[in-house]
Amino acid sequence: MIKPIFKYFEEIDSTNLEAKREGEAGAPEFTVISAGTQTAGRGRSGHTWISPKKISVATSMLLYPDGIPMEHLPRLTIIAGVAVAEAVEELYPLKTQIKWPNDVLIDSKKICGILTEMEAENGHAKQVVCGIGVNVHQKKEDFAPEIRDMATSLDLEMSGQQASRKAITEAIWQHFLKHYEVFRTNGGSLEGILDSYNSRLANKNKRVRVVHQIHDFEGIALEMDPNGRLLIKKDDGTITAVDSGEVHVRGLYGYA
Structure with a gap:
């Protein structure tokens, strides 16, 4: 089983950016960067992913995906979504769903954000950084008014029980790497996660x-x-x- 190398920062601009810097400096594959606070966290489509102090998981993994066709690498976001869903259900008495392609929901509310970024050279992926943010300790008032009905946190869904940022981070990457090994062996096919994914598909039969x-x-x-x-x-x-x-x-x- 692959074992990640964890690095933790109290505060950082962005875990994705730091993972990229680590890669450029020659860090080993499966280096994980996590932070208590991000000052410039990023989400999809250039959106800002807000990471207030020590109430969210902000974590990114560095990958050197040899042998996987470059056009299949965006599928890593789907694997990350499955990993978050499985980790949450492993640790806590919660039921997750996945809204296609990779929005993880609890009670129809979004719990996390995922951003995968790739650097290519001569038509091949030089490195990939998979970033994951999970809402953990947020209260209702911590969310902007326009998203309060669409977002939630682990603590909110457990009615007072407090989740562990460290435990959820470690569990996410454990599940991710389990699926990543199969994904790489299968040349970029998602066959290995279909049962786990489709059993949680929020869109199913809708x-x-x-x-x-x-x-x-x-x-x-x-x-x-x-x-x-x-x-x-x-x-x-x-x-x-x-x-x-x-x-x-x-x-x-x-x-x-």
């Missing part, structure tokens, strides 16, 4: 609208396939696979 730049359509979400695509049964009975890089999937009838 009516959704697929928003595409060419045309929109509606249908029933079925499951994720080994390529990370969501299978949709359209109203005419045909089944189509949609890729997260090309479309947005929105729930209907109040479903997020």
